[in-house]
Amino acid sequence: MxxxxxxxxxxxxxxxxxxxxxxxxxxxxxxxxxxxxxxxxxxxxxxxxxxxxxxxxxxxxxxxxxxxxxxxxxxxxxxxxxxxxxxxxxxxxxxxxxxxxxEKDEQVIIDQNWIEGKELVSPGDNWKPEKDLIKYLSTLFDSTDYVGYVTSSWEKDGKFLPNKGNFKRTAGELIEELTVCDGDIGAVLGDYKPEVGAWIRFNPLDGKGVRNENVTDFRYALVESDSMELEKQNEIIRKLELPVACLVYSGGKSIHAIVHIDAGNYDEYRKRVDYLYAICRKNGLDIDQQNRNPSRLSRMPGVLRNGRKQYLIDTNIGKSSFSEWREWIEAVNDDLPDQENLKDVWNDLPPLSPSLIEGVLRKGHKMMLAGPSKAGKSFALIEMAIAIAEGRKWLNWYCSQGRVLYVNLELDRPSCLHRFKDVYTALGWPANNIGNIDIWELRGKSIPMDKLAPKLIRRAAKKNYTAIIIDPIYKIITGDENSADQMAHFCNQFDKVCTELNCAVIYCHHHSKGAQGAKRSMDRASGSGVFARDADALLDMIQLETDQVGLPGTAWRIEGTLREFKPFKPLNVWFEYPIHKLDETGELEKLTPDCDKVPWQKGQETQRKRKEAKKAQLESAYNACLINGTVTVSDMAEYMDTSERSVRRYLKDDDTFEFANGIVTKKQGGIRTDAEIVRNE
CATH class of the missing domain: 1.10.220 (Annexin V; domain 1)
Structure with a gap:
């Protein structure tokens, strides 16, 4: 590889x-x-x-x-x-x-530069080896547990290896015999070679064998390193607060830590040992990876090895259990700031971040622009990018001048670049500061935001951007957009970008499917409500329906939900491709979008639309039937594919037509059609 x-x-x-x-x-x-x-x-x-x-x-x-x-x-x-x-x-x-x-690993809690080593205190001349072994056995085992141990060995290539050993005696039996052995451990366990030492298994067995399947309770794991100084091993084990039941000097190059695992089964044992070894390795303890299995042999305290004592250094140090230790590991290095007392800063408050978009967004904060399709959201963001680059007004708000990165996730490169030029032209602004705009073309190359964020931070680290605009975010959503916890993780990536680059992050999102009529502006964006509630400023666009025909564009109302500023009066704009223009006439202010109408207004609106549709249908049918010279109720019913009774009801409700003896005519003062003019002349 x-x-x-x-x-x-x-x-x-x-x-x-x-x-x-x-x-x-x-x-x-x-x-x-x-x-x-x-x-x-x-x-x-x-x-x-x-x-x-x-x-x-x-x-x-x-x-x-x-x-x-x-x-x-x-x-x-x-x-x-x-x-x-x-x-x-x-x-x-x-x-x-x-x-x-x-990023920095939160599970690394020990700075290797400050590890000096903790000296081991060797037992003196009054060492009682059987007491070390008795304490070891009573700490690790219940009296009825079968204990595996090895005192005999065999030689291969100049190295002594342990035999299978004994596994049919209980801890209680061994302790009882050791108590009265008068220091002669060999009389209890069998003689061992002083140049080799002896071994013991730290998990209880079933008395039938010494393999993993013979382990009856997955209580402990072995942590051992033979490639580091003994003193450094000792210090790291203690600083890591490993839940050590027994700490033993091997008589050689390593310390053997018998660590609480407390697993319910073999599968859980494997997972916990993997976690234990990973934390040790990350924190500088270069452990032997071969010691994972639960039936592993460790060095037995209370015996000699090549002139050195295999002795019990300590018992029950660090955390009391594996679960307590893991919780401590996860919490000790959270990199969170310390708490501060309000009294300490009351008379010396930090200055607020200056405005990037006056009255809407501060520098270093987050903003979301939401709206349905065809609202021109991308054009609005391009207008914003240009306004920030030039230090001019965006819609109704002044912008502080600065550098902008526009992250394009949707358009192909030529279309994106042409849009910027088209918007500049439509705004009528000279391109004096286009050097303040960078564009990152990621169409077809977008990746989830948790992967994009570190790349973005690295590339933008020395650019001094005032704002980063991401359009649109559905291309980089991490996880299920309807899941609150997954979207909280997704939105946290924006916080990282804001914090690391000290700039604002502005992004675009779409409305959910279906009618938005009864929803508040902050609830219209697709997916979890985390989206709207996470941003410091939310601008939402909703379309206004106008009765006028032949208009140059579509009408929109922009509402805001702001965290840092007081609410602004909804802004009414026309989208006249490729830019949005403020409604200077005030006509759009009179219109009420569906979401703000009370029930009786919605009912009236529905009735009006139905009446207008029926009127248009009658007009169409009447004009079509004029080809016969005289228009009858029967002709109109046939044309409209309905009953004569229904046509009479429609005509009666309409103020344009009248009928008698089955003949339909327009009322006096009505607008005559071309067919009527020809017929009458």
Whole structure:
């Protein structure tokens, strides 16, 4: 896999924890990426219980790298990530310009620059080894628990390895015998080689074996590092507040921390150990990744190893349980500011952020423009971008001059650029400050906002933008827009951009489907109400219906919901392509949109529309039937595809027509049609 050395990543993957298929996948991935079978074999050897010499080589020969379902190095990367590997702890990687650089890890709580080491206090000449072991057993086990331990060993390639050992004695039996052994541990457990030492399993067994399936209670996990100074291991374990039941010096290069896991089953044990190891690794404890399995052997306190004492350093340190420790880890490094007392700042309040759009939006705040399709929202945002760049008025509000980034997610590049020029031309403004406008063309390249935000922040870091305009946001929504919690996460990305770049974020969203009549302005935007309530300023556009014909554009009312300023009087505008213009006549102010009409007004409006439609239908039918010379009720009924009775009712309700003896005529003073003029002349 390009740019990544996979071998160090294998340290994060314990073969003892891998099901058979995962073990095979690692081998297939190594072969495809050009590694040797010896790499796979060396890794597999870490699971001594299942390892069989020659098995890797046999399987390796069956792997075919020409199929369509290839297992690549990405599989190993994903497995390592799951177990705590990150780019910052792993090997160097060449990042591309658009790669997302991970933010500060909130689970890192120890600054490695300040770790000096905590000295271990070795027991003196009065050391009572059996007391160490008794305390160890009574701390970890119930009296009826079967304990696995090993005092005999065998040699391979100059290294002594433990045998299977004993697993049929209870902690109570061992403690009872150790209490009266007069310091002779060998008399209780069996003699061990002083140059090798002895081992013990930290989880209770069923008395039938020493494999993972023989573990009866998943209480503890082993944390061990043999590549760091002992003093640094000791300090990090304590600073991390690991829920350590027993802390043991191995007599060699490492400290063995027996850590509370308290899992209900093997699956939960695996997940909790993965989390534990990931936190340790992130905080500088370079732990042995092979020690994950619950039946693992650890060094037994109370014995000698090559002239050094394997002794109990401490018991019950750090947090009292795994759950308490995990909650502490998640909370201790939240990077939140401290509380402040109002009295301390009462007479020295910080200045408010200056206005970006006068009376509407402050610099560094968030604004959403919402409206239905065909409202010209994108044009309105382009008008705003130009107004900020030029330091001029947008609609009815003055804008502070500054640099603007317009993030175009919807239009192709030529259309977007032409729109800017068309709007400049329609506004009649000289393009004196077009250097203040940057456009980021992302049509077809948009990604979810939680991925876009760090890229945006990195690219805009030194541009000193006053405002970033994102049009439209439905292209980058993260999650379900109707989910409040997912949309809260989505909107938090805008806060990050505002905070990191010290600029305003302005974005565009559409109305939900269906009639908006009964909704308030802040409830018309599609999706969760989080949208409207998150923004510091919400401008909402709703169409006004006019009776006039031949108008140059459509009529709109802009309402606002503001957090920082007092409400403004709704703004009435015409959208005359490609710009919005204020209604200078005052005619639009007289109109009431459906959402503001009371029920009786809506009823009257409905009746009026029905009457106008019926009148138009009668006019059409009458004019069509004039071709016969005389218009009859029967002719009009046939044309309108209804009954004569209905036509008579319609005519009776209309003030334009009259009828007698089945003949229909227009009342005196009515407008004569061309057909009537011809007939009468």
């Amino acid at each position: 390009e740019n990544i050395n996979l071998i160090p990543l294998l340290d994060y993957i314990d073969p003892a924890f891998c099901p058979y298929q995962e073990w095979i996948n690692v081998g297939m991935a190594l072969k495809l990426e050009g590694y040797s079978v010896s790499d796979w074999d060396a890794w597999s050897l870490r699971d001594a219980g299942r390892y069989h010499a020659g098995e890797c080589e046999t399987k390796w020969k069956t792997f075919d790298d020409s199929g369509s379902n290839l297992v690549t190095g990405a599989t190993i990367v994903d497995m390592a990530k799951h177990n705590g590997w990150t780019a910052s702890t792993g090997p160097d990687i060449a990042f591309g310009w658009d790669d997302v650089i991970q």
